[in-house]
Amino acid sequence: MTDFSPREIVSELDRYIVGQADAKRAVAIALRNRWRRLQLDDKLREEVLPKNILMIGPTGVGKTEISRRLAKLAGAPFLKVEATKFTEVGYVGRDVEQIVRDLVEIGLSLTRERKRKDVQARAEMSAEERVLSALVGPGASPATRESFRKKLRAGELDDKEIEIEVQAGSSGIPMFEIPGMPGAQLGAVNIGDIFGKLGGGRTKTRRVTVKESHPILVNEESDKLLDDEQLVIEAIRSVEQNGIVFLDEIDKIAGREGRSGADVSREGVQRDLLPLIEGTTVNTKHGPVKTDHILFIASGAFHISKPSDLLPELQGRLPIRVELKALTRDDFRRILTEPEASLIKQYVALMATEGVTLEFGEDAIDAIADIAVAVNASVENIGARRLQTVMERVLDEVSFSAPDRNGETVKVDAAFVQKYIGDLAKNTDLSRFIL
Numbered sequence: 026m027t028d029f030s031p032r033e034i035v036s037e038l039d040r041y042i043v044g045q046a047d048a049k050r051a052v053a054i055a056l057r058n059r060w061r062r063l064q065l066d067d068k069l070r071e072e073v074l075p076k077n078i079l080m081i082g083p084t085g086v087g088k089t090e091i092s093r094r095l096a097k098l099a100g101a102p103f104l105k106v107e108a109t110k111f112t113e114v115g116y117v118g119r120d121v122e123q124i125v126r127d128l129v130e131i132g133l134s135l136t137r138e139r140k141r142k143d144v145q146a147r148a149e150m151s152a153e154e155r156v157l158s159a160l161v162g163p164g165a166s167p168a169t170r171e172s173f174r175k176k177l178r179a180g181e182l183d184d185k186e187i188e189i190e191v192q193a194g195s196s197g198i199p200m201f202e203i204p205g206m207p208g209a210q211l212g213a214v215n216i217g218d219i220f221g222k223l224g225g226g227r228t229k230t231r232r233v234t235v236k237e238s239h240p241i242l243v244n245e246e247s248d249k250l251l252d253d254e255q256l257v258i259e260a261i262r263s264v265e266q267n268g269i270v271f272l273d274e275i276d277k278i279a280g281r282e283g284r285s286g287a288d289v290s291r292e293g294v295q296r297d298l299l300p301l302i303e304g305t306t307v308n309t310k311h312g313p314v315k316t317d318h319i320l321f322i323a324s325g326a327f328h329i330s331k332p333s334d335l336l337p338e339l340q341g342r343l344p345i346r347v348e349l350k351a352l353t354r355d356d357f358r359r360i361l362t363e364p365e366a367s368l369i370k371q372y373v374a375l376m377a378t379e380g381v382t383l384e385f386g387e388d389a390i391d392a393i394a395d396i397a398v399a400v401n402a403s404v405e406n407i408g409a410r411r412l413q414t415v416m417e418r419v420l421d422e423v424s425f426s427a428p429d430r431n432g433e434t435v436k437v438d439a440a441f442v443q444k445y446i447g448d449l450a451k452n453t454d455l456s457r458f459i460l
């Protein structure tokens with residue numbers, strides 16, 4: 026949980042996402058409200074429910090990206106699901122609860138990562154002992170061990186191969202989930218745990234270099250130091266208090282009963298989602314999880330349906346509406362250059378690994394943005410995702426030949442962009458396949 030103010034949250038998001046000020050503002054307030062809620066006394070705290078958000082806007086304009094970055098900033102478990110997934114054949118009402126189960130798994134790995142850091146120093150020491158035992162064998166004298174320790178710490182043994190005994194992953198017993206009976210997986214997992222414990226956990230021998238062994242052994246040693254029960258408790262708490270679920274394509278399940286069969290099933294999905302958003306308790310294999318305070322961010326283009334086509338109860342649960350605008354040519358220019366890991370920065374860094382220096386002129390950026398706008402208009406508007414296909418095409422030749430061009434500087438200007446893409450962009454039929 027972060028104690029950033031809304032203004033600080035927005036400026037953090039600005040580092041990665043161009044424009045969309047309203048959406049950034051809305052999520053910043055939502056995050057701050059969680060912090061505020063935690064400052065309240067217990068009684069009042071239970072009363073304060075999150076104000077969920079409905080993001081309305083075309084595809085590829087940053088809806089998911091804003092939500093994902095927000096979650097990262099808050100260290101919150103985050104899950105993206107397509108609402109339409111639940112309209113597929115074979116769908117059973119309670120499948121929506123899987124959302125919460127998946128979120129718990131994500132919460133668990135986040136919490137484990139965080140807690141591993143707490144025990145890192147001790148884990149590093151134990152890992153070092155294990156590497157030394159693998160290097161010198163159990164019978165070696167203390168003096169030999171110490172001299173190897175010195176070399177090890179100096180990095181002199183990094184490339185030496187050793188054999189280490191590692192946990193063979195899960196207990197080896199597959200988990201079954203009986204379709205339509207999500208609770209049924211409980212039994213299988215418990216049996217797995219029992220066998221795992223009886224057998225004392227299976228191990229296998231792996232041959233790795235000293236360097237490769239480091240993260241493996243440190244993770245294993247930290248896991249030994251972690252208290253599993255405490256881990257689960259904290260993970261569930263973080264899901265309940267901080268979890269964020271991004272429900273994409275909610276517009277595709279908008280529609281009310283009384284029309285065709287498809288509408289009925291869409292309404293059914295809304296009805297199934299409703300309890301999750303209103304607050305219910307879902308049984309997971311790690312224990313019950315309350316969904317009352319999970320933040321839901323629903324999103325959709327709403328080209329055909331309108332938010333008012335959603336069930337009234339669902340509309341009421343998504344009180345904050347923000348509209349994201351289609352991206353302009355100027356936005357594309359900024360997306361190419363400004364964000365922390367913008368596409369151009371990524372390509373420059375990737376080519377640098379081959380010793381090739383990429384230099385982008387302003388005119389090249391203009392040309393790429395122009396092409397992205399033109400292809401979005403003539404083929405299909407996929408928003409900023411178009412920049413990726415265009416950039417890949419522009420740099421295809423350099424990417425391929427880079428290993429033979431060590432030491433070269435490649436200047437990418439408007440003429441360069443035209444050369445590799447000019448005709449393609451003009452031909453709508455061709456760009457349908459390539460761009």
Ligand SMILES: Nc1ncnc2c1ncn2[C@@H]1O[C@H](COP(=O)(O)OP(=O)(O)OP(=O)(O)O)[C@@H](O)[C@H]1O
Pocket residue numbers: 041042043044045083084085086087088089090091273274324360364408409410
């Ligand atoms: N405003 C923006 N600033 C920077 N990058 C952006 C912006 N909008 C989109 N992108 C980039 O485009 C890609 C797609 O964006 P995103 O996943 O957020 O789309 P979306 O609006 O959620 O669409 P959909 O509903 O189809 O998933 C991402 O890689 C993202 O980084």
